[in-house]
Amino acid sequence: MHQLTYGDVKAAADRVAGRVRPVTLAPADAGEVRVGRRDALDDRPDEPGTVWLALEFMQHTGSFKARGAQNFIQAHREAKTLPGAGVTIASGGNAGLACAWAAQQQGVTATVFLPTTAPAVKVARLRGFGADVRLVGAEYADALAACEDFAATTGALASHAYDHPLIAAGAGTLLEEIVQQVPDLDTVVVAVGGGGLFAGVATAAQHHGVRVVAVEPENCRALNAAIGAGRPVDVTVDSVAADALGARRASRMALHAAQRADVHSVLVPDDEIVRARQALWDQRRVAVEHAAATALAALTAPQPHGYRPGAGEKVAVVLCGANTDPGDLARPVDQG
Known part of the structure; x- marks a missing residue:
């Protein structure tokens, strides 16, 4: 098996330059995500973290x-x-x-x-x-x-949907573009299915000293299970985000990246994924896939779910795709 390297991601960045749309970053609004995780005994002034939404759903074909x-x-x-x-x-x-x-x-x-x-x-x-x-x-x-x-x-x-080094390296170019815009980025939050996006992003993130939060639905946890078992294992696939994140097992390439890089595996329930997707529509008129909302749910779900950025932490949340039917997003209050 080819182990993905930062050199693979850099070579991919050179190949796709001018052929893909550079990712746009948008700052999250105050209150849009939960920030400022604090120790109860820490009496220092709370410096709020900064969160950017990486709008990769605007990419050609609607996804990374x-x-x-x-x-x-x-x-x-x-x-x-x-x-x-x-x-x-x-x-x-x-x-x-x-x-x-x-x-x-x-x-x-x-x-x-x-x-x-x-x-x-x-x-x-x-x-x-x-x-x-x-x-x-x-x-x-x-x-x-x-x-x-x-x-x-x-x-x-x-070709393959995710389990190929050239596919994963191409996905990793997303992180390269994010750190060009936020050089002191601390953390990137990304949804995980089979692990192509994760493997590429985590490989680039390790080079740049960036933490990776790998987010999966509670009942589509292929990478989380692989990390626990120390090898790829089959998992149940049952989630509102299963159309994009429903891999039965994570790739060995993804597991290798998870074991090597600074990675936090996070699971979020389906109702929080649905809520995060709805909030993007209500607050921004952005319609994303449930897979993209899965990453955001890590920062909007109440404890014990999700991930809380620490004081001053700079975080990018990847909204990875928007190939979805937006028909379920409209609410009666929108009509008027």
Whole structure:
């Protein structure tokens, strides 16, 4: 297994420069997050922490996945290992969209496999990025098997949603951009599914001396369980954020990054994820995925859940994606 290094992230940053949208940081409002964790015996004046929201949901295709997909294809182009059959992936979610977009940007064919149950809107969006969409079987496993067979028979380059060093390194470029804007950043808060975003961000964060808060739903805790067991293990997947964070097990690359870097694993309940997502809409008119709200929930959930920045701590919370149906966010008071 390739162990991700900071050199991988730096190389990715060079490759994606000018090809992805630089992340925008917005300061959190007073009261928007819970800050100022204090020891009861500490009588020093309370210096409030500073929290920024990293608005990565404004990235191409609506999520951070564009970074890894762009790095993946660009690296293979540089190495002259990009086959004539193009790239292929089994994913109707953010990874599939990102792969199709990056392939279109590079003039490469993308063949995306989905189960026949995939929503028509996803199929249409993938085709809008020029992808050849193949609908196979009733479940994701069927689409994945067909994708693997397609790669084996045609020579197409198989991509992965998260468990690949080029994908993870691309995701890590996000942290590079954040520290360029906040050089004295103390902590980055990021949601974790299979661990691609986490592995890249944690690898870059270790280089910069930045703490990582890895946030997962209570019932989608693949990384948390892997840290406890010392190896990737299968977990139950049952959360409102499972569409993006529902990996059954974390990658070995993610676990390695968690064991090596300054990482705090945090679990948040679904009701706090829903509340954080709603608050972003109510206060900012921003509609994000439940996965993005999972990271924010770490700073809005009451104790014993979540993470409390200490006095003076500088924190960036990654809002990683916005491919969501906003129909459930409107409230009656909004109509008038």
